Amino acid sequence: MSILNSGSGQGDKDITVVHVMRHGEVHNPEGILYGRLPDYHLSELGRQMADRVAEHLAPRDITHVVASPLERAQETATPIAKAHGLDLNTDARLIEAGNVFQGKTFGVGDGALKKPDNWKHLVNPFKPSWGEPYVDQVVRMMGALDAAKDVARGHEAVLVSHQLPIWIVRSYVERRRLWHDPRKRQCTLASLTTFTYLGDKIVSVGYTEPARDLVPAHLLAGAKPVKGKDKAFGA
Numbered sequence: 104m105s106i107l108n109s110g111s112g113q114g115d116k117d118i119t120v121v122h123v124m125r126h127g128e129v130h131n132p133e134g135i136l137y138g139r140l141p142d143y144h145l146s147e148l149g150r151q152m153a154d155r156v157a158e159h160l161a162p163r164d165i166t167h168v169v170a171s172p173l174e175r176a177q178e179t180a181t182p183i184a185k186a187h188g189l190d191l192n193t194d195a196r197l198i199e200a201g202n203v204f205q206g207k208t209f210g211v212g213d214g215a216l217k218k219p220d221n222w223k224h225l226v227n228p229f230k231p232s233w234g235e236p237y238v239d240q241v242v243r244m245m246g247a248l249d250a251a252k253d254v255a256r257g258h259e260a261v262l263v264s265h266q267l268p269i270w271i272v273r274s275y276v277e278r279r280r281l282w283h284d285p286r287k288r289q290c291t292l293a294s295l296t297t298f299t300y301l302g303d304k305i306v307s308v309g310y311t312e313p314a315r316d317l318v319p320a321h322l323l324a325g326a327k328p329v330k331g332k333d334k335a336f337g338a
Contacts, residue, residue: 138205
């Protein structure tokens with residue numbers, strides 16, 4: 104957990120916790136980078152991951168559950184909302200990052216980097232040139248976090264989103280550069296990145312993997328990519 108300087112003399116009564124969860128495993132036998140495409144649903148393993156996290160969060164003081172509009176996020180959030188007797192809300196700001204390679208295979212060992220048609224999209228890793236600017240992701244994700252914090256003030260909220268936007272907003276809060284090596288993101292399937300607010304200010308960031316034992320080894324945070332198994336990396 105990283106502890107940030109709160110700069111506040113407020114008491115514990117104004118502590119709000121916002122858990123941002125990455126969805127579970129998706130049924131994607133073709134290895135497509137599915138991005139924002141519709142009709143990509145959780146696999147059976149992904150549903151087990153969602154249930155595991157719902158069990159993990161059952162004792163928590165969850166009063167608000169929100170998900171990206173994409174099916175895999177909605178399906179991941181549903182058992183969490185059900186466990187707490189809550190309606191599931193949708194926030195479009197939690198959606199996956201836009202990507203020009205959406206609908207294609209693009210991953211370790213598939214030859215995508217050798218195709219001249221792709222080179223024009225790879226010229227600027229700092230923006231990045233192949234997708235939604237990192238700064239835009241920060242703006243929308245911070246908006247979603249702050250909105251959830253306001254609704255759940257003094258309690259806890261769960262937001263279900265996608266790997267890249269979660270990692271980018273965490274990097275921003277922890278004051279790291281936004282451009283990065285995708286293989287080093289700490290945001291495993293069904294993981295929780297937890298932001299603790301004191302009043303309206305984030306004072307700490309935590310990370311847990313309640314369904315770690317269900318995640319294939321090559322998809323764990325920090326695992327070395329395996330040729331032929333990471334075509335949908337970052338979704």
